[in-house]
Amino acid sequence: MNVKVDNICKSFKDKVVLKNTNMFISNASFFGIKGSSGCGKSTLLNIIGLLDKPDSGNLYFDDIAINFKCQSKLAFFRGNKIGFIFQSYNLMPKLTVYENIMLPFMYLDKNKFNSSLFDRLIEIFDIKELLGKQSDVLSGGEKQRVAATRALITSPELVICDEPTGNLDSNNAKYMMELLKEFCKFEKKTIIMVTHSNEYDSFFDDIYVFDEVK
Amino acid sequence: MGLIVKNSISILKTHKVRTLLTIIGIIIGITVYLVANVYGDALIYYYKKMYEGFDSHSILINEALTPDQVIRLKNFYNGERFSYFNRYATMELHIADEEINFTVFGSIIGVTLDFHNYHLPSLDSTYNIEKPLLLCGRPFNNDDLVLERNVTIIHSSFAKLLFGNSNPLGQHITIGRPDGPLNTDKYMIVGILSDTPDVLRTIDALNLRYSDISFTDTPTIPLYIPRDFNTTNIDYVDYFDIDATIITFRNKKDVSLALLQLKHVYKVTRAYSRESVHNELTNETKSIVDIINLIVLVMMFTSGLSLSIILIFSFKERLPEIGIKKALGGSNGDILLQFFIENIALGLFGAICGLILGIFLLTTMAPFILQIPVSSILGHLTWDRIVTPLLMSIATTTAFGFLPALWGVKQNIVSVLRYE
Structure with missing residues (x-):
């Protein structure tokens, strides 16, 4: 899925965070968004992920404009087309790893569950042994791998990653980047990742660097 | 889901x-x-x-004592043993001309502590009086109340126990307990009522006979007759009974009418039909x-x-x-x-x-x-x-x-x- 950001503006109270931001992210690319803290990269990511709405401007998925007013359609889009990997994992602590991975199917057509994809993701992220464990006993790296599995299990067209390596040590972070890159390459999915590190630039097909808006 | x-x-x-x-x-x-x-x-x-056993054509009257009656009762017993009395007074009735008159008096049978007359006008031929019937003598009258006469009406079984085959009318009794009379007032018997089931049960339960009633049998004996009993030496009678008068009407609609009259005209607070109970x-x-x-x-x-x-x-x-x-x-x-x-x-x-x-x-x-x-x-x-x-x-x-x-x-x- 290609994504087009067209003149998007966003302010919080008096602070302008995004001002006429434009970008195009082509289908099946691993796209990096970089910038210093507070530059608005997470805000942009939230808008692309339909978690937040812009003050003005348009967002296009495969050249179709997104209507931010219809909450139920946005929810449908988030569930069916977008996968999220957050820096803080956002797993449900009292649910098991398996239950966390299956959470998206609470809102999706059960036929969309692909058992072979499930098996492959379990293998790629090496979490088979963790399936029965409660997620709050996992390490940071394990949590992030579970979060990634949950994001990808619905086979989303677009994967939004908000600094997924931020809480990981360098080995785990690199491993995560490799896995995402592999997923992007073989599954032909678009991945947009926000990061403030230059360490992983080589993984990205394209990078957008934010100029801080004053 | x-x-x-x-x-x-x-x-x-x-x-x-x-x-x-x-x-x-x-x-x-x-x-x-x-x-x-x-x-x-x-x-x-x-x-x-x-x-269910209570006939649907009947009225049950259990009149609560008025404050005035309570005072009279207390005075009568000089404040003693009042706790033995149920707060309900006995209501008896007698027939006068074509009316039914209800006479309420204290809870000691036959003792005219106080009474009020209520009457149900002209329901003649619509009712049967079940209990107690005045067998002989006379009912209480207004003069008894006005002149505060020491007169009494007792049940026939007690009359028989106390006086045998002698005529109880005109005889005198005293009210008291087995440990002695409560006062020295003598009450003249002016009427005899038919027995109520309660009276018969009491006599039967205690197996009372003239000769073997002991002065100290038990404090709960409702009737005391001294050992040296003879028909001319009656000391006192002690009788606690919660009695109720039941009047049975031939037509059910008369029950409602009677209830209405008793409750609203005469302010009788406890008069029931089966339905009202x-x-x-x-x-x-x-x-x-x-x-x-x-x-x-x-x-x-x-x-x-x-x-x-x-x-x-x-x-x-x-x-x-x-x-x-x-x-x-x-x-x-x-x-x-x-x-x-x-x-x-x-x-x-x-x-x-x-x-x-x-x-x-x-x-x-x-x-x-x-x-x-x-x-x-x-x-x-x-x-x-x-x-x-x-x-x-x-x-x-x-x-x-x-x-x-x-x-x-x-x-x-x-x-x-x-x-x-």
């Missing part, structure tokens, strides 16, 4: 304290509701059965049950309110969960549905526990209160008595859980995802 239900249950398990507190409130409410209502129904039925007991029971239901309602409201408060507080910790679910594609409706299911599960589980506890109490403890058989109590455990609390419980939890849930889902996703 299956996943949502499963998820709801696991979330309820996760928030144990909130779940437990709410469920305890519901359990208490539902248990009290069930026990009060089913037991109330059983009690009403029990009363109905109890008065039953109705009064039923209404009293219903009133108690209504009060209990009101308390239950307040309890359920409080329980619901605390659920709301707990939910509002726990929502802060549940905001990330809401955010995650929204990010994973859950719409506001989906999230609300989840909370709805959680609250239904809470209400349902609490209600089921409450019902089980209620049935347990009804089958174990309630029968001992009024000796009502378990089967009779459970016979009143109807579907509506089960479905109503179930619905009440679910309505409480869903109604009180809705606003906090709505507040939760209206939160901005980005901000709630940052709660973790």
